[in-house]
Amino acid sequence: MSELTDQIKAAGDYIRKYWQEIPVAGIILGSGLGNLAKEIENSVEISYRDIPHFPESTVEGHSGKLILGYMKGKPVVAMAGRFHYYEGFSMRQVTFPVRVMKELGIATLFISNAAGGMNAAFKVGDLMIIRDHINLQPEHPLRGRNEDTLGPRFPDMSEPYSKALIAAAGNIAAANNISLHTGVYVGVQGPTFETRAEYKYMHIIGGDAVGMSTVPEVIVAAHAGLKVFAMSVITDIGIREEENVITHEEVLEAANAAEPKLTLIFSELIRQL
Ligand code: HPA
Secondary structure, three states: OOHHHHHHHHHHHHHHHHOOOOOOEEEEEOOOOHHHHHHOEEEEEEEHHHOOOOOOOOOOOOOOEEEEEEEOOEEEEEEEOOOOHHHOOOHHHHHHHHHHHHHHOOOEEEEEEEEEEOOOOOOOOOEEEEEEEEEOOOOOOOOOOOOOOOOOOOOOOOOOOOHHHHHHHHHHHHHOOOOEEEEEEEEOOOOOOOOHHHHHHHHHOOOOEEEOOOHHHHHHHHHOOOEEEEEEEEEEEOOOOOOOOOOHHHHHHHHHHHHHHHHHHHHHHHHHO
């Protein structure tokens, strides 16, 4: 076994001491989107700092614990707080929890994030299902010797986001009068928000929303053969012509306000698993 697989196993063994279920899904909660965790029943919580080899999260709005319990009766593991490259972690650290959730037994990964809108049809508070992404982050989580037991050297990325889950989410949204966009997420390093020219550039190359997370976790999930469903809450609009200052507080506020819609879609999808 390699050092990485040893570490994944050690983290998994530690978590299994506190919770013996096999989760069907993992959930990564984005900035200001932690309320979904309240829907998890009979839960056990474990601080990241107690789990062997887990990094510790440093951003406001990310509390930093694993929540294990039942959502609509289905065993799930949720991350309240995720790791970002801009915090100084390596991509291997950023994606370590995805590998641990896979080790625990998940087959599907749900991801939420706050993102800046670049599509002229988007408004603050809208939801966008990620149907594809463009990776503009500077380090690749799979760089280095490939661990063949975790996945292939050259993973296919033609459908990293499950078409079946996207279709199911569309049906759930329609049945509940929730309007949804689907679009392309551009993953960037941060921690600056984008300049006006950068937002424009990212729109020109095919992006509908931009954010500082998600892409590394999706890549490692694809490597591991997990199905993925990911959704952005549009918390600011980067392409406005008028005065347009974007703050972290406004991002958290918009994410919080849109959270109930996102929770409904995630929990219904999990119920249907
Ligand atoms: N850019 C990058 N990341 C973000 C944004 C944005 O405009 N909004 C929320 N996260």
